[in-house]
Amino acid sequence: MKIETIMPADIARQHLHQVRFEHRGHHLLLPTNVSFSGCRRTLIMGPNGAGKSLLMRLAHGLLRPSGGHIRWEGAPPVQAMVFQRPVLLRRSALDNLTYVLAVQRVPRAQRKAQALNALERFGLAALAKRPARVLSGGEQQRLALARAWLLNPSVLFLDEPTSALDPAAIKAVEDAVNAFHQQGTRIIMTTHDLHQARRLADEVLFMHGGQVLEQSPTEHFFEAPGSPQASAFIRGELVW
């Protein structure tokens, strides 16, 4: 199996219908209707505590909604998620990847070559033998992306993957996100970085106070934001 040649078929549309999330009487996500379709790059923006991660975890299936339902138009596609702080095994970078391939039942004889290929693609070939947990933040993030790459996901969720990284590492992660996009993966990603959203997003989903206030094409969002909160956020005046 040569991973680079696989293009996901048309990706099932995902609908969140009246999805809400409550915890101990707190309404953390108010009833929300959102759809994700095609292989768009959707960047979820909004101030701290707006509910961005919650929405993404609900969409990915890591959290169960308190109400409403999530529906796929067609078979649910393969999904992967990359977190702000990747959880890596206490093994070498290479072994973190061969492990994923073993779980996927890739024949043993093919695992090393595929893992090395992914390390190479994400600029980590020289670090193959290094313990994953001593890699720098940016290297760990790229390893998490390489691991996701091996799953060949149709939908990739990323929760603030660049928030703790320097500019060069941010660029490396953004290049990786674009590599996924170019192979036809739907991207759903949270960020606080307005410049990053301008660079990466096809559309922006803006949240505030547990509500989705807007889901617009990127240019539209920045030129004519649909709410006073979004305008204030773009001006850097909306703190929470």
Ligand SMILES: Nc1ncnc2c1ncn2[C@@H]1O[C@H](COP(=O)(O)OP(=O)(O)OP(=O)(O)O)[C@@H](O)[C@H]1O
């Ligand atoms: N699993 C959970 N159980 C209970 N409360 C939660 C859970 N996840 C998030 N929350 C709460 O929900 C609110 C929204 O959290 P969320 O992490 O979605 O915000 P966010 O928009 O991603 O913020 P930030 O930009 O600071 O990461 C917060 O008040 C948080 O404490």
